[in-house]
Amino acid sequence: VMVWLRRCTHYLFIIVVAANGTLLTINAGDYIFYTDWAWTSFVIFSISQTLMLTVGACYYLTLTGVPGTATYYALIITVYTWVAKGAWFSLGYPYDIIATPIWLPSAMLLDLAYWATKRNKHSLILFGGVLAGMSLPLFNMVNLITIADPLETAFKYPRPTLPPYMTPIEPQVGKFYNSPVALGAGAGAVLSVTMAALGCKLTTWTYRWMAA
Numbered sequence: 001v002m003v004w005l006r007r008c009t010h011y012l013f014i015i016v017v018a019a020n021g022t023l024l025t026i027n028a029g030d031y032i033f034y035t036d037w038a039w040t041s042f043v044i045f046s047i048s049q050t051l052m053l054t055v056g057a058c059y060y061l062t063l064t065g066v067p068g069t070a071t072y073y074a075l076i077i078t079v080y081t082w083v084a085k086g087a088w089f090s091l092g093y094p095y096d097i098i099a100t101p102i103w104l105p106s107a108m109l110l111d112l113a114y115w116a117t118k119r120n121k122h123s124l125i126l127f128g129g130v131l132a133g134m135s136l137p138l139f140n141m142v143n144l145i146t147i148a149d150p151l152e153t154a155f156k157y158p159r160p161t162l163p164p165y166m167t168p169i170e171p172q173v174g175k176f177y178n179s180p181v182a183l184g185a186g187a188g189a190v191l192s193v194t195m196a197a198l199g200c201k202l203t204t205w206t207y208r209w210m211a212a
Contacts, residue, residue, distance in 0.1 A: 042140070042180045042184065043137075043183050043184045045140070046181075046188060047188050049103070049136060051188075051191055051192060053074060053107060053132065054110070054133070054192045054195040055202075056073055057073045057107050058124060058128070058195070058198075059199040059200070059202040059203055062121055067115035070107040070108075070111045071107045071108050074103040074104045078101075078104065081100050085100060099147060100143070101136070101140055102143045103136070105135060106135045110124065110131070110132055112128075113128035113131060124200065125193060125196040125200060126193060126196075129192040129193035129194075129197075132188075134185045135185075136184075136188060137181045137185045137188060138185060
């Protein structure tokens with residue numbers, strides 16, 4: 001019975017996190033429409049995706065104890081997102097309305113940190129969290145090169161006119177706006193360590209729940 005419960009926990013968690021990851025992608029991923037704030041939105045998008053990947057992958061990785069399951073987890077949420085992308089496209093939205101995040105390489109780095117340190121949980125939290133947080137914005141920016149230009153898409157599919165009180169203020173151009181990858185990677189590297197620790201803690205809670 002306990003083995004069956006453990007397997008159900010695995011699959012249920014993957015489904016819940018993958019579904020929520022898909023929603024996160026849809027909500028944060030339409031930054032191509034926010035022409036003035038495109039790079040700021042990219043930073044938020046990258047951080048949200050990094051944290052979602054790290055907490056789920058670390059939980060699944062430490063629960064199974066098998067290096068490689070973080071990559072497997074990333075593959076599942078990637079497939080989910082592509083299904084959602086196809087669904088929105090079938091409704092008439094542009095193909096690039098959802099920029100599918102590049103989760104797999106960052107998940108591979110989590111697996112590498114876990115495997116190279118002989119399944120050391122603390123190394124996974126520190127090294128894996130930093131590597132995932134720093135790498136995901138970089139891979140996402142490379143991904144953006146392959147899709148339509150945000151300005152072109154924004155003009156082709158304009159949003160309804162907003163009332164004056166909702167019109168975004170033109171952002172000031174500063175060092176952070178000029179380097180969205182650096183800002184996303186820096187913030188992601190710090191926050192991902194916390195999320196990696198939370199993912200590992202979820203494993204402890206799961207075992208306690210199953211033993212109760």
